[in-house]
Amino acid sequence: MITEYDKVMICSAFITAIEYGDYSALTDNDIQQLEIFLESMPEGHKTYQYSDSTEFAKDEVSGLMADCVECTIFMDDACFSYHADGSQA
Numbered sequence: 001m002i003t004e005y006d007k008v009m010i011c012s013a014f015i016t017a018i019e020y021g022d023y024s025a026l027t028d029n030d031i032q033q034l035e036i037f038l039e040s041m042p043e044g045h046k047t048y049q050y051s052d053s054t055e056f057a058k059d060e061v062s063g064l065m066a067d068c069v070e071c072t073i074f075m076d077d078a079c080f081s082y083h084a085d086g087s088q089a
Helices: 012-020 028-039
Strands: 002-011 046-050 055-058 065-076
Touching: 002 012, 002 055, 012 028, 012 046, 012 065
Parallel strands: none
Antiparallel strands: 002 065, 046 065, 055 065
């Protein structure tokens, strides 16, 4: 089962890098910041859903104001730990 893990605002320029591994439009600094951001998430299969519209907001990857989309991150339940009562640890 897939569970919503988090919602974050990310610069729309990062979508192609996240989805297709195409970093050609990013600077070396952008790449480093995106890799740190992605490595900070738990391991496992992730699915991303992006809002249809953009807004000028704080990018949670770089910390700078940018043209951002809301990114909802979903993860396979196998990536999470659970307590005996079924609640997420």
